[in-house]
Amino acid sequence: xxxxxxxxxxxxxxTREAILASARRRFAEQGYDGATIRAIxxxxxxxxxxxxxxxxxxxxxxxxxxRLPFGPGDVLPPLAYVERDRLGEALARAALGMWEVPExxxxxxxxxxxxxxxxQAARMLREFVTQAVVSRLAGIAGGPDPEVRASLAxxxxxxxxxxxxxxxIEPIASVSVDELVAAIGPTLQRYLTGELRT
Amino acid sequence: xxxxxxxxxxxxxxTREAILASARRRFAEQGYDGATIRAIxxxxxxxxxxxxxxxxxxxxxxxxxxRLPFGPGDVLPPLAYVERDRLGEALARAALGMWEVPExxxxxxxxxxxxxxxxQAARMLREFVTQAVVSRLAGIAGGPDPEVRASLAxxxxxxxxxxxxxxxIEPIASVSVDELVAAIGPTLQRYLTGELRT
Numbered sequence: 001x002x003x004x005x006x007x008x009x010x011x012x013x014x015t016r017e018a019i020l021a022s023a024r025r026r027f028a029e030q031g032y033d034g035a036t037i038r039a040i041x042x043x044x045x046x047x048x049x050x051x052x053x054x055x056x057x058x059x060x061x062x063x064x065x066x067r068l069p070f071g072p073g074d075v076l077p078p079l080a081y082v083e084r085d086r087l088g089e090a091l092a093r094a095a096l097g098m099w100e101v102p103e104x105x106x107x108x109x110x111x112x113x114x115x116x117x118x119x120q121a122a123r124m125l126r127e128f129v130t131q132a133v134v135s136r137l138a139g140i141a142g143g144p145d146p147e148v149r150a151s152l153a154x155x156x157x158x159x160x161x162x163x164x165x166x167x168x169i170e171p172i173a174s175v176s177v178d179e180l181v182a183a184i185g186p187t188l189q190r191y192l193t194g195e196l197r198t
Numbered sequence: 199x200x201x202x203x204x205x206x207x208x209x210x211x212x213t214r215e216a217i218l219a220s221a222r223r224r225f226a227e228q229g230y231d232g233a234t235i236r237a238i239x240x241x242x243x244x245x246x247x248x249x250x251x252x253x254x255x256x257x258x259x260x261x262x263x264x265r266l267p268f269g270p271g272d273v274l275p276p277l278a279y280v281e282r283d284r285l286g287e288a289l290a291r292a293a294l295g296m297w298e299v300p301e302x303x304x305x306x307x308x309x310x311x312x313x314x315x316x317x318q319a320a321r322m323l324r325e326f327v328t329q330a331v332v333s334r335l336a337g338i339a340g341g342p343d344p345e346v347r348a349s350l351a352x353x354x355x356x357x358x359x360x361x362x363x364x365x366x367i368e369p370i371a372s373v374s375v376d377e378l379v380a381a382i383g384p385t386l387q388r389y390l391t392g393e394l395r396t
Contacts, residue, residue: 115365116314126365134367151361151370152381159357163349167313167324169332172349182395183350187385196381 018044019051023065028120032062032127059132068107070098072132080140087140088189092181095157100177105165112166129154142193152191156184216242217249221263226318230260230325257330266305268296270330278338285338286387290379293355298375303363310364327352340391350389354382 022043026035037058041048055061063071075094082090098104114121137150160180163169172180190196220241224233235256239246253259261269273292280288296302312319335348358378361367370378388394 113314116311116360122365126367129365129367145369147369148373148377148381151367154367155357155361155370156354156385157357158360159353159355162314162356162360163353167320167327169324169327169349169352171343171345172353175346179346179395183346183389186388187354190384191381197377 015044015046015050016054019046019054019061020065023061027062027065027124031120031123032058032131037061059128062128062132066107066111068104069101070104072136076133076136076140084142084193085189087192088187089181089185091137091153091157091188091192092185093177096160096177096180099161099165108161109166112161137192140192143196145196149191149193149196152196153188156187156191160184213242213244213248214252217244217252217259218263221259225260225263225322229318229321230256230329235259257326260326260330264305264309266302267299268302270334274331274334274338282340282391283387285390286385287379287383289335289351289355289386289390290383291375294358294375294378297359297363306359307364310359335390338390341394343394347389347391347394350394351386354385354389358382 019040022040023035026040026043029035030039035058037051038048040061041051044051051061055064057073059071059073063073075098076091079087079090079094099108111121111125115125116122133154134147134150137153138146141149141153143149160172164173164180175183217238220238221233224238224241227233228237233256235249236246238259239249242249249259253262255271257269257271261271273296274289277285277288277292297306309319309323313323314320331352332345332348335351336344339347339351341347358370362371362378373381
């Protein structure tokens, strides 16, 4: 962080903030799929190449615009290198690991709350989750219907997020992360790699 | 329905509506636990015995005040009579069966939306789910920590509700109920009766 900060030219941080503000507006208005880096750059009065230079991908730009310190692109790709039979446990730990970081939790609760009350925000979340979470999980799932598997895994993670962090239903709001990983890990393992039609 | 309607005395339906309006206000302001039948009756200007006569229990009154045609008290108790090894499947089918009824879905989405955006509504939902769903499921769960088991099962059902009906993430928003029952039934079965710490 410090390195990056001192490495910035004067005015760079203002430019970056202007891009993020444009991104937030475009994502909210046009959804994740509809908002283009070109349009966001245009709104911020900068060249699209500069947006690519700062954020590399639309996904990174979205994550930064949500003020998240990291996103699915940091947490999910390493799962491709996990032993197949520990995938569920690793995903449970990765997902809960994100949610347990207070600033991530606050931001993600805000994103969920907006999505639950506002159709435009729901569309933005739906498109982002489809691209950044479901597609990625489908890529590491085994067996037929990888997208069904991925969205089932997402449903269990979202359910924990809602029950534990948002509505705070006991005792699940208070059990330890380890206990929760032991409980939902095998669920995620089966959704991603097991038999779904019995 | 018809029988009950013709059995009502003139003015009975106005009294019933007045009780339901008082109930909605009290539940919203004081939560499910805090609102008493006595206070609700007082607000509606009727004797508490009349509230008991119309609705029998606070839970029924809550379900009626949410304009739900039926509630957890109708759907969950029969699970006690299901073969142990088909409990997960039966719960999946019962829960999805509720959510697939359009008027139930609309109402429950409204309840979820309020709970997600407003702490008072979240408290009301939390207390109701704890009393009417988690306690009941804990009563039919096997093994240690029945409340943890019950709240894990609730988390998977809530997750499906949010991903399928509220945010509508594909492909889970479009798969058939049978496919979904086959997918989440074994999850609920393990949460309620299986080994949770591996």
